[in-house]
Amino acid sequence: MSQHTPCSVSRMDGYHLVGCRKPAKVERAGRHYCTIHDPVRVAEKDKARSDKWEAERIQQRKKWAMEAAAPDLLEALKELRQSISIGSSEYGEELSRDVHPETAQKADRAIAKAEGR
Numbered sequence: 828m829s830q831h832t833p834c835s836v837s838r839m840d841g842y843h844l845v846g847c848r849k850p851a852k853v854e855r856a857g858r859h860y861c862t863i864h865d866p867v868r869v870a871e872k873d874k875a876r877s878d879k880w881e882a883e884r885i886q887q888r889k890k891w892a893m894e895a896a897a898p899d900l901l902e903a904l905k906e907l908r909q910s911i912s913i914g915s916s917e918y919g920e921e922l923s924r925d926v927h928p929e930t931a932q933k934a935d936r937a938i939a940k941a942e943g944r
């Protein structure tokens with residue numbers, strides 16, 4: 828392939844067939860392509876784009892699942908939180924045995940966050 832071999836890709840511009848004016852850089856199955864029209868590169872870019880869309884779709888589905896489950900999660904967490912509280916004294920809240928105070932605080936923060944407080 829000489830330095831001036833043109834890219835073999837053409838496109839329709841209205842009623843005219845217009846050839847790509849870029850110099851060919853690669854040869855694939857006997858045809859010459861510039862770096863933009865190289866079918867291997869085009870396929871790689873298409874795959875990268877569809878992989879990205881697929882990843883975004885999976886992420887979006889997870890987000891919707893979490894949103895759908897949120898009311899049930901909140902209700903269950905509130906019930907659990909209530910069940911670990913024995914009561915309160917002047918020293919603060921008394922928790923059931925085997926409950927770490929940090930766990931109760933974590934639950935309180937999550938409930939407040941879910942309720943927009």
Ligand SMILES: [Zn+2]
Nearest residue numbers: 834847861864
């Ligand atoms: Zn081209």
